[in-house]
Amino acid sequence: MSDLSGLYQELILDHSRRRVGDGELADPHASHHELNPTCGDEITLAIRLDESGSTIERIGWTGDGCSISMASASALTELATGAEVEQVRRLVDAFRTMMRSKGAGEADEELLGDAVAFHGVSKYVMRVKCAMLAWVALEACVASATARDA
């Protein structure tokens, strides 16, 4: 089973059980539903901004999917809650770059924190979409919340 430990790092399994952010968010500024049609995994992720509109105050999501997609939503919630919108954009970009790396190079641990645990997932091409699911939803939420404010 040692071959699997690169994919299912303890941090990922732990997040898949803890599911940080699991639950519907009241009065969201933006909400987005994302579906992976090949496997049926889905997530509805919502965000609330603070009064200034520049910081993500809260994230909540409901979803059904594999351990990778659920753990990724959980890690994202921990990382992006309280972060400035600009910082969240950088996070999403960095996460996407890491997921496209096919396991090569070093992930940006300073920026991505615990989410670097997903670096190993990038080697499994069939699972990259699982890891991206919540991040794509977050990106869409940020785009629509900030467009409305502008």
Place this chain on the structure above:
Amino acid sequence: MTLDPTATLGGRLPATLRDQFPYLAQELNGHPLAYLDSAATAQRPTAVLDAERAYLERSNAAVHRGASTLVGTSTGAFEEARATVAAFVGAGDREIVWTENATDAINLVALGMADASAGLGGSEADVFALRPGDEIVVTEAEHHANLIPWQRLAAKTGATLRWIPVGDDGTWGIDDAASVIGDRTRVVAFAHVSNVTGFAAPVADVAEIAHRHGALVVLDACQSVPHRPIDFGALGVDFAAFSAHKMLGPTGIGVLYGREQLLDALPPARTGGSTITTVTMERAEFLPSPHRFEAGTQPVSQAVALGEAVRFLDGLGMGGVHAHEAELAELLVDEVARIPGIRLVGPPPGAPRAALASVDVPGVHAHDVGQFLDAQGIAVRVGHHCAQPLHRRLGLRATTRASAYVYTTADEIRRYGAALAEVRGFFGAGA
């Protein structure tokens, strides 16, 4: 990992069978490959690969076009393959139409019926014309390939789509069918064997009810033709569809079976070269079946390879294939049933089923189950298997399916069982 040849073949089939499938000799993630995904696509024996190559090296030319010696040779090989396939399923040569795959074959019927409903086939095609108030009947367990074409046909014609409901295990019975099929029913389309549950439908009984009400019967035979002796005439179906790639043959070719008089009257949904008798600037007259449906250049080397796959299966004997798989099915169910907490979809242990099993592992998503097995060299299919409504009915989003074929060994099934038993522990999903 030793292969027990008698376990491989139930003592009925050639012990050297596995050597004839180069694909199966591979390793997957450092383990001997246990290929348990033949319901998705089967592996091909060397004889089938060689037949396609031999055709291309010596006999390849356009078919049914021109008059040269070469065209005679290629056309001969092409039509001989058709005759081989026809004999395999109890059909006449003119009752076998080449298509891209089974999906395409079902579409050809549904699209032809839409054309007939639009008045395109003349009075001979009346039997295919649907009007508002007519009903199309499917089951809740269908593969999307045998559902969506009928949804579209209903939308185009104003007919109503109805379905035979399934029980909590995903299976249905003749009473369920009888309660839905009625005098308004014009088509009954269903799978012979479900690709999710392994349940085999009572085809002849359903056909009898459908015909009593004047309805046409369309059989999705994707999971039956590769695995058991089939005689479409004896089953009493009007149309049937299957794919070469699930029966040791190539991708890119499938088969539509239809009763001759029906095929000759069904409007060809795809038209063009090779389908016609006389063409003027205003209109075209079509050939009888099968050529009226085979528009454009056909998958010729694939047809030849499919013919070889059928000869290979005939050589094994479909009765023996079926018996071998019945044994594997029993073992597969035993292996799954002895693991606490795992839900087996489909007929209960002891009831007949095809050699496939879809399971839900509570607390672990099918993708994770599949990945865990993959790491141990065991290839299965995860997901909804193109049957979303069935999964929804079962209260599931995805399942893990293991499926066997002629080359599958008892040992591979046991490896699957042993690995499956470890899944919940690995993911911390309780004992």
